[in-house]
Amino acid sequence: MRRRTGILTGGVAVAAVALGAGALAYGGSGDEEGRHRPPPSTATIVRTDLVQSKTVDGRIDFAQRRAVKAAVQGTVTVAAREGATVTRGQALYELDDKPVTLLYGPVPAFREMKVGARGSDVLELERNLVALGYGQGLYVDPRFDQATEAAVKRWQRSLRRTPTGRVGKGDVVFQPERVTVVRADAALADQVGPDTAVLTVASTRPVVRAQLDRTDAPLTAQGTKVEVTLPSGTTRRGRVTGTIQPQESGEEAAPQDGITVEVTLDGGASAVSGEDARATASVRFVSESREGVLTVPVEAVVALRGADGGYGLEIVEGNGSRMVRVKTGMTADGRIEVSGPQIKEGLKVGVATE
Structure with missing residues (x-):
């Protein structure tokens, strides 16, 4: 009597079921289990690609969101312009009718810089003055001296500011590179103070953001392959490049069971040129793939009884069939990879039916 059982292959379980609905169980041993009458249902061994994946919704965004906070108290007289790309020497916003200028560097502007000051912030300032064209006679080092003061005055005159030769706390914002303004957190005429978010910036590098369950943590590893169907219907390939901590980006916290991923x-x-950033994209995370392998429906795999065990396929030939031992591999989308010396593309195999 034939009986259907179940298998567990490639991390995917095929449920054990009764006669006619699972993997055949045969007694005996050897590579072939004799000849039998052909099964009522058959399938063909085909060569194809297998992909284990998960698809979720996503949206177009920019990488590395972070809040820019006011360093001093004041009134916003020119608000940040959402969507703008701001580069070195340009104003992010204005406070008390004075521009707050973007400069490049990893160390934040945490104090007033004037003659006698020393430190990495001074070094960053001098590098920016040279890059902006105001570094004549300036030796770039961590020391704020008279040459630095003169360069600062030239720069301040170009901004139509009083040439004090000092850079006050809150006059500049250091960021690693040019930024995109993704949100104005403070509007015109808003009163802001230290630690008040004035705007949110991000890298100019576009990404797609998607949320995965915490049980999908392996898919959040950097380098995981992703396929994104954009709102226009265009499909683009990409890779996971990081995860987001909402509390660091000024965004609402994600559910505790979710992980926000950047692709x-x-x-x-x-x-993403011309794409609607407000529309939903479809994000397909690929956890494993096999290209050009021989596959059959999972219901075709037979669990072999006996001392040797293993799995087999019921090969259909003419008016009969015979059992052939196979090695199983990856399972995806209802198909399973099979291999063996007698397994070839195009052969017909028996398939369990309800």
């Missing part, structure tokens, strides 16, 4: 698309900014 960088191949092609950079051109990949």
